Amino acid sequence: MSLPSTPGAAGLERLQRRDTRLDNYVDRYAARTHGMTASAIRALFSVANRPEVVSLAGGMPNIADLPLDVVGESLHTLVTQSGRQAMQYGSGQGEPVIREAICEVMRLEGIAAHPDDVTVTVGSQQGLDLVTRIFCDPGDVVLCEAPSYVGALGVFRAYQCEVAHVAMDEQGLDPQALREAVAALRSAGRTVKFLYTIPNFHNPAGVSQSLERRTEILRIAEEADLLVVEDNPYGLLGFEGEPTPAMRSMDADRVVYLGSFSKTFAPGFRIGWVLAPHAVREKLVLAQESATLCPPVFSQFAVAAYLANHDWRGQIKVFREMYRERRDAMLAGLADHMPTGTSWTVPAGGFFVWATLPPGLDSHAMLARAVTARVAYVPGTAFFADGFGSRFMRLSYCFPTPERILEGTRRLGEVLQYEASVNETFGTGVEAAPARSALGTYEAPGANQN
Ligand SMILES: Cc1ncc(COP(=O)(O)O)c(C=O)c1O
Secondary structure: OOOOOOOOHHHHHHHHHHOOOOOOOOOOOOHHHHHOOOOHHHHHHHHHOOOOOEEOOOOOOOOOOOOHHHHHHHHHHHHHHHHHHHOOOOOOOOOHHHHHHHHHHHHOOOOOOOHHHEEEEEHHHHHHHHHHHHHOOOOOEEEEEEOOOHHHHHHHHHOOOEEEEEEEEOOEEOHHHHHHHHHHHHHOOOOEEEEEEOOOOOOOOOOOOOHHHHHHHHHHHHHOOOEEEEEOOOOOOEOOOOOOOOHHHOOOOOEEEEEEOOOOOOHHHOEEEEEOOHHHHHHHHHHHHHHHOOOOHHHHHHHHHHHHHOOHHHHHHHHHHHHHHHHHHHHHHHHHHOOOOOEEOOOOEOOEEEEEOOOOOOHHHHHHHHHHOOEEOEEHHHHOOOOOOOOEEEEEOOOOOHHHHHHHHHHHHHHHHHHHHHHHHHOOOOOOOOOOOOOOOOOOOOOOOO
């Protein structure tokens, strides 16, 4: 048995003939659609996915090591023994069996939670959407790291929020910058709704907040009465030692926590969750009911069956080792091939390295040349809400083999060397954005545009 095929060429041609690029409804869309644009990553996918291109662009989890026979068997049992329940509508909050299992998963990061405080979502992406939906009005400000997860920026834009970026360093969000940002925004009369942060193996920056850093950020949040949204899809994919306790484990009243099975099991089931204080949870369930009636019941039972029947902790260890080998290949390749003046973060887990280019180089302008040289990455500008970031790039090591990663960094090195030598000969004609560290200095939007 294989996947159902798409309509044949003739059928497609017939459909295309009726297709038109004119949009008869162009003046009717809601204002919130104006900020909805295809992410730089999506636009890249068609070229980056060609086999001759080494893609260091996408952040797709590598699920080659999943035991498909085990998953298949448990799906078979699920359908034959509980199919009528698993294929029925379910609870808007999510099925009790998966909410209990989620609490067990969260215990690995020090979180003691009751299943009643968990809302199941369609990936943590929907968690982000629901949280923004219940908290944000147009014009509200959301504080985000600089840089931040491109999918979160898309959600905030869709709800017409304004993103205020807060500088990071090698230990994640900079507490002093956070303090200053909250004070400046409030004294300008702005409404700051929450801080959105990715404390572990940040996407895209690749850095993690130390325990002390988390404590300090939470102290500032308390002083400023700031809600914290902790997004943690990579927390269990650390390469060194035990996971750092989640921020939620330190403050149950102030932190709304987003989790996901996309990176520790498989993204196709689309199961994530939000753990929130009780009153927030009630609003989330109402929002979930209006969005989907209920999260996909079959997927919830499928993930619960996988967790119950398989050594999922052992599987996460397998994933970790596989990602560590790829991370090592990426770091070795960068050390061998990057031109002088390039720096990068050293991730202790997760999928991403964040690179800072030599002064004068522009990762956005350079992308076409890189793809011609058969290597792809995501330009730093994708991870800022305001066009900043052209001196940075995100390099993912999660998907290609170590050999391909080494080859990709070799090709990238050649492109950068060439760009740097052209700049040296002819000058850049642009002002170099400052970069204090591998994460760069984040300054007021517009101050450092190339
Ligand atoms: C930081 C972060 N948050 C949320 C998501 C969304 O993941 P999902 O919806 O698959 O759970 C991703 C996916 O890459 C991510 O990197």
